[in-house]
Amino acid sequence: xxxxxxxxxxxxxxxxxxxxxxxxxxxxxxxxxxxxxxxxxxxxxxxxxxxxxxxxxxxxxxxxxxxxxxxxxxxxxxxxxxxxxxxxxxxxxxxxxxxxxxxxxxxxxxxxxxxxxxxxxxxxxxxxxxxxxxxxxxxxxxxxxxxxxxxxxxxxxxxxxxxxxxxxxxxxxxxxxxxxxxxxxxxxxxxxxxxxxxxxxxxxxxxxxxxxxxxxxxxxxxxxxxxxxxxxxxxxxxxxxxxxxxxxxxxxxxxxxxxxxxxxxxxxxxxxxxxxxxxxxxxxxxxxxxxxxxxxxxxxxxxxxxxxxxxxxxxxxxxxxxxxxxxxxxxxxxxxxxxxxxxxxxxxxxxxxxxxxxxxxxxxxxxxxxxxxxxxxxxxxxxxxxxxxxxxxxx
Amino acid sequence: xxxxxxxxxxxxxxxxxxxxxxxxxxxxxxxxxxxxxxxxxxxxxxxxxxxxxxxxxxxxxxxxxxxxxxxxxxxxxxxxxxxxxxxxxxxxxxxxxxxxxxxxxxxxxxxxxxxxxxxxxxxxxxxxx
Numbered sequence: 001x002x003x004x005x006x007x008x009x010x011x012x013x014x015x016x017x018x019x020x021x022x023x024x025x026x027x028x029x030x031x032x033x034x035x036x037x038x039x040x041x042x043x044x045x046x047x048x049x050x051x052x053x054x055x056x057x058x059x060x061x062x063x064x065x066x067x068x069x070x071x072x073x074x075x076x077x078x079x080x081x082x083x084x085x086x087x088x089x090x091x092x093x094x095x096x097x098x099x100x101x102x103x104x105x106x107x108x109x110x111x112x113x114x115x116x117x118x119x120x121x122x123x124x125x126x127x128x129x130x131x132x133x134x135x136x137x138x139x140x141x142x143x144x145x146x147x148x149x150x151x152x153x154x155x156x157x158x159x160x161x162x163x164x165x166x167x168x169x170x171x172x173x174x175x176x177x178x179x180x181x182x183x184x185x186x187x188x189x190x191x192x193x194x195x196x197x198x199x200x201x202x203x204x205x206x207x208x209x210x211x212x213x214x215x216x217x218x219x220x221x222x223x224x225x226x227x228x229x230x231x232x233x234x235x236x237x238x239x240x241x242x243x244x245x246x247x248x249x250x251x252x253x254x255x256x257x258x259x260x261x262x263x264x265x266x267x268x269x270x271x272x273x274x275x276x277x278x279x280x281x282x283x284x285x286x287x288x289x290x291x292x293x294x295x296x297x298x299x300x301x302x303x304x305x306x307x308x309x310x311x312x313x314x315x316x317x318x319x320x321x322x323x324x325x326x327x328x329x330x331x332x333x334x335x336x337x338x339x340x341x342x343x344x345x346x347x348x349x350x351x352x353x354x355x356x357x358x359x360x361x362x363x364x365x366x367x368x369x370x371x372x373x374x375x376x377x378x379x380x381x382x383x384x385x386x387x388x389x390x391x392x393x394x395x
Numbered sequence: 396x397x398x399x400x401x402x403x404x405x406x407x408x409x410x411x412x413x414x415x416x417x418x419x420x421x422x423x424x425x426x427x428x429x430x431x432x433x434x435x436x437x438x439x440x441x442x443x444x445x446x447x448x449x450x451x452x453x454x455x456x457x458x459x460x461x462x463x464x465x466x467x468x469x470x471x472x473x474x475x476x477x478x479x480x481x482x483x484x485x486x487x488x489x490x491x492x493x494x495x496x497x498x499x500x501x502x503x504x505x506x507x508x509x510x511x512x513x514x515x516x517x518x519x520x521x522x523x524x
Contacts, residue, residue, distance in 0.1 A: 094406055101410040108415055112477020118424045121416040128414055146406040155451075156413050163417040175448065187408060 079251050086252065087141035094138050097131035098146055125163065132164040132194050136261040139191075139268050140252065148186040154179045154299065157186055158212050158223065161193035167201050174213045178301060179221060185298040188273040189223075195262040196225050196277070196290045204229025204287055211283075221299045223292040228285035240279050246271030274298070415480050418452050424479055425486040432468040432478075433499040436460050436485055442493040449493075452476065453484050460494060 104124045111117055139145060152160075155176045162171045181189055193212075200210045208228040215222040232240065242248045243263040250264055270277050275298060281289030430436075438461045446457040455474050459465055471481040488494045 091406075098406055098408055098410065101408075101414075105410050105415070109477050112471070112479050114479070115424060115427060117477065117479035121419070121421075124414055125416050125421075144405045146408040148408050148412065150412075152412050159413045159417050163414040168417065169421040186412065190412075 075251075075253075079253065082252055083141045086137060087143045090134055090138035090141055091143050093134035094131070094143070094146065097127060097134050100127050101131060125168070128163045129166060132191065132198075133261075135191055136195065136265040139265050140261055145191065145269065146187050147184070149183050150186075151180050151183045151300070151302075152186050153177070154181055154214060154221065154223065157181050157190050158193055160186075160190045161197055162212075164190075164194035165198045165201055167206065170201060170208065171197060171210045171212060174211075176214045179214065179216075179299060180302055181294070181299050182297075185273060185275075185294065188269045189275070189292065189294065189298070192266045192269055192275075192277060192292060193223060193225070195266050196279075196292070199262050200225055200227035200229065200288065200290065203227065208285070217293075219296040221294045221296075223294070225290040225292075226283035226285060227287040227290075228283070229287040231282055231286060231288060232279070237280050243267045244270065244277045244279065415477065418450065418476070419480055419483040420450075420487075422483050422487055425482055430467050430482040430485050430496070431499065432466065434467045435464040435497040435499075436467065436470065436489075436494050437464045437497075438462075439493055439495055445491070445493060449488075452480075453488060456481065456484055456488065457493065464497065 101124070104120065104127060108117060108120050108124065111120065135145060153176070155173060158173050162168045162173065165171075197210060197212075204210070204227045210228075211226040213224045213226070215224060240263055243250070244267045246267040249268065252259075255261070255264075266277050274295060276293040277290065278293065279288055279290045281291060283289040438457055443457065443461060446454050449457065452474065456470055459470055459473055467481060467485065468478070470485070471478045474481060476484075485494065485496070489496055
């Protein structure tokens with residue numbers, strides 16, 4: 001009896017256990033299916049969202065690009081219009097400065113004998129510096145440079161540049177004959193050298209010399225500018241090289257409150273007129289060595305013809321019968337003997353200038369001619385000096 | 396003459412390339428009584444060698460005065476430089492011993508009439524003329 005009951009109990013519990021296992025199994029399968037379903041749904045949702053995100057991103061990028069290009073266009077337009085305005089103003093200043101230079105030169109010649117000349121020279125110096133600035137701004141704005149229509153010796157071109165900087169007396173130029181720049185190169189090279197000289201003067205002691213020498217390297221002519229200032233850092237040097245090659249043209253708006261036109265201007269005109277400028281060298285004073293390298297198209301070996309109005313000096317001084325340093329007094333002064341021929345005479349045929357030549361009759365005798373020549377010389381000298389304050393010494 | 400709306404034509408620069416203040420290298424004018432029109436200048440003996448380092452304008456002056464005396468006015472006339480510029484150049488050249496300068500004989504100064512009459516008055520009162 002007991003044994004039967006026990007068996008039944010066992011059977012019942014087994015049955016219950018089996019049932020429980022079956023139930024649990026079914027339930028877990030159902031849960032698994034549900035989980036897979038929800039995972040699939042979630043994954044789907046993620047895909048959709050990712051797609052939306054990509055679309056939004058693309059749209060954002062598009063908007064950003066549009067915005068950037070609009071900004072760029074606006075900046076470009078602002079730059080262009082600023083340049084146009086500044087170009088007009090700079091051209092006006094440029095022509096005014098050129099006109100004033102011509103005027104001042106005339107005035108200097110008119111009042112050549114008057115003490116006011118000293119002040120006129122100072123005014124002309126200030127004007128030359130202003131003219132350089134105006135030229136620089138005009139070039140930055142894309143306006144053409146002033147032009148000269150006569151070739152000039154490279155020495156005179158550098159002297160012209162020298163006059164365009166403040167402390168011009170610090171510049172020492174090596175004498176150089178026989179090398180001339182073609183007319184088209186005179187103005188641009190003068191401006192480039194002026195900017196380099198200004199740079200050399202600004203970055204060195206206020207009394208240190210600036211040396212300009214000339215070298216011929218193969219078919220190129222080099223103008224070498226040595227200063228005794230501080231040398232440049234590698235970073236500065238790289239930036240200067242980029243600016244001077246004309247590869248980078250900084251926008252006007254990037255030049256800052258105290259704009260540095262120098263190197264950008266030099267780079268622009270160097271590229272425009274086909275010469276090269278390098279400032280990476282070290283000068284013999286430890287400062288910067290700037291080299292302007294002019295290809296053979298820009299210069300010639302020919303001597304520049306002297307300006308037409310100049311009196312031919314050689315024919316003035318080769319006069320026969322003059323005492324040649326031989327007869328001197330005990331104090332070293334040459335003795336003036338009885339003169340047979342004029343001390344100096346302006347040849348009437350070729351010399352186009354002095355007005356008195358036509359007024360004076362040609363004397364027949366030798367003494368008359370020499371007197372006439374002397375008078376002509378004195379008169380031509382006196383003609384330049386209209387505002388003589390001194391008494392007339394010929395009275 | 397100038398028009399702000401003119402087309403992009405190149406500006407022509409007609410002024411002399413080398414300004415006068417560069418020719419004088421910024422030196423001041425000599426005192427007014429020095430290097431007058433009739434002052435005579437000539438080259439110092441053996442100065443032509445040193446002249447090679449001079450500016451072309453100063454060298455031209457040296458060439459002119461190399462063989463004898465020439466007046467300052469004549470030098471200015473031949474070089475076509477303003478008189479003041481020539482005077483500055485000559486002052487520099489004299490300072491560096493390149494030229495000899497002979498000043499014109501100064502005009503005899505007129506005696507001061509008032510002073511003379513005052514002296515005369517004094518003498519008269521002293522000796523009773």
